[in-house]
Amino acid sequence: MRKYVNSHSGRAFGDRIWIIPFFASLLIFITLFMTAMFGLFSSPSGGEQLPFDIISFSKSEDSSGYFVEADLKRSLERNGASEMGLPRLAYLISGTKGDSHRMMRTLQAVYHPRNQYVLHLDLEAPPRERLELAASVKADPTFREVDNVRVMAQSNLVTYKGPTMIACTLQAISILLKESSEWDWFINLSASDYPLVTQDDLLYVFSNLSRNLNFIEHMQITGWKLNQRAKPIIIDPGLYLSKKSDIAWTTQRRSLPTSFKLFTGSAWVMLTRQFVEYCIWGWDNLPRTILMYYTNFISSPEGYFHTVICNTQEFRHTAISHDLHFIAWDNPPKQHPISLSMKDFDKMVKSKAPFARKFAKDDPVLDKIDRELLGRTNRFAPGAWCVGSSANGADPCSVRGNDSVFSPGPRAERLQELFQTLLSEEFRKKQCA
Ligand SMILES: *[C@@H]1O[C@H](CO)[C@@H](O)[C@H](O)[C@H]1NC(C)=O
Ligand SMILES: *[C@@H]1O[C@H](CO)[C@@H](O)[C@H](O)[C@H]1NC(C)=O
Ligand SMILES: *[C@@H]1O[C@H](CO)[C@@H](O)[C@H](O)[C@H]1NC(C)=O
Secondary structure, X not given: OHXXXXXXXXXXXXXXXXXXXXXXXXXXXXXXXXXXXXXHHHOOOHHHHOOHHHHHHHHOOOOOOOOHHHHHHHHHHHOOOOOOOOOOEEEEXXXXXXXXXXXXHHHHHOOOOOOXXXXXXXXXXXXXXXXXXXHHHHHOXXXXXXXXXXXXXXXXXXXXXXXXXXXXXXXXXXHHHHHOOOOOEXXXXXXXXXXXXXXXXXXXXXXXXXXXXXXXXXXXXXXXXXXXHHOEXXXXXXXXXXOOOOOEEEEEEOOOOOOOOXXXXXXXXXXXXXXXXXXXXXXXXXXXXXXXXXXXXOOHHHOHHHHHHHOOHHHHOOEEOOOOXXXXXXXXXXXXXXXXXXXXXXXXXXXXXXXXXXXXXXXXXXXXXXXXXHOOOOOOOOOOOEOOXXXXXXXXXXXXXXXXXXXXXXXXXXXXXXXXXXXXXXXXXXXXX
């Protein structure tokens, strides 16, 4: 500074060169002094400027206003059966190497402009396949216009029985929460799942359901199973290795938890926005504690949400024990469900379930489902939102109409019957028991 002033302003200011730094220092000093005084005097009365949650904390020692549990209860009441706007769904469709075409087919079969979609191809899939998937999403004019389909750019290494699967699901939910504030339910599908009803059927039936119902098949782990399931400690290498390998079992065993009960069930879930916000935001510590506990639990995707929901007073009465899937098992059951084919078609229809799994890639029964259950002849399973002409095999969904209008088909009635059963007094007695 001094050097600069000296060389440029010459001798004229030479002997009064201290004046500029002096006034600058004085100015800074006065500013600091005033700030300090202002801060000192205003802080006791500055309460009005504090954020709302701090006020409620200081005032609510004896009221329940501060506690998140109470907030939850209030929001549940607010969003209960009284609110009957038309629903929106948020789907995660996940797959691995070689699944991109199947994922696209499942996506098209469950597509509706009201909904949100996230696709995740795990790290086993080569980058080229992920780029292709992203390119085919981008190339679809409807997806581009409505802008409700996203391919997760970050690809996770996922161990199917490990906590990395839950982490990936939670990440997808976070993306869906961030990208859209409008949806009501989160649904988890894989590339080998397929719908048995149209989205018009599903949305029509769900418009009459309370927005706080979670569909999550569950049962408490008891007896000898408890020792077998809860004592072993596993490690998911997907948490720290860059290449997929199987879950590792340690020789150590741990004691059974006493601060919460363990539940298990199907890894396929349909969860309300409120419940997933509860899990993601973590205002209450339980979802986080249980997430950490499940890091070393075998088959954690079959237990995490189940244990959280059944140990939370505000949500346990919202858990309906059904996964909305038709899944067939060998007798006695093997580790994986059987692949569905033509011979299972009638059983699928009879089940009234909105989804089924698992299907082999391009199994002929999928064409039968397209033809007979979904009416899918072009890209999408059509709905009332498709208002274009279908003459000469044209795609009626290339012209988009009002997406708040549904035209439910005969499958909607069966679906409604399923929900009547699920919501019956008798069925609900078994909640979290
Ligand atoms: C979600 O869906 C996938 C299918 O890709 C499944 O393997 C997983 O366990 C599901 N559930 C959870 C809680 O992540
Ligand atoms: C909703 O419920 C009412 C009364 O129970 C019924 O009349 C109506 O048809 C139902 N609508 C749908 C979309 O299921
Ligand atoms: C779409 O349909 C709904 C229900 O019939 C109606 O209330 C709404 O006004 C329609 N919106 C448009 C843009 O036509």
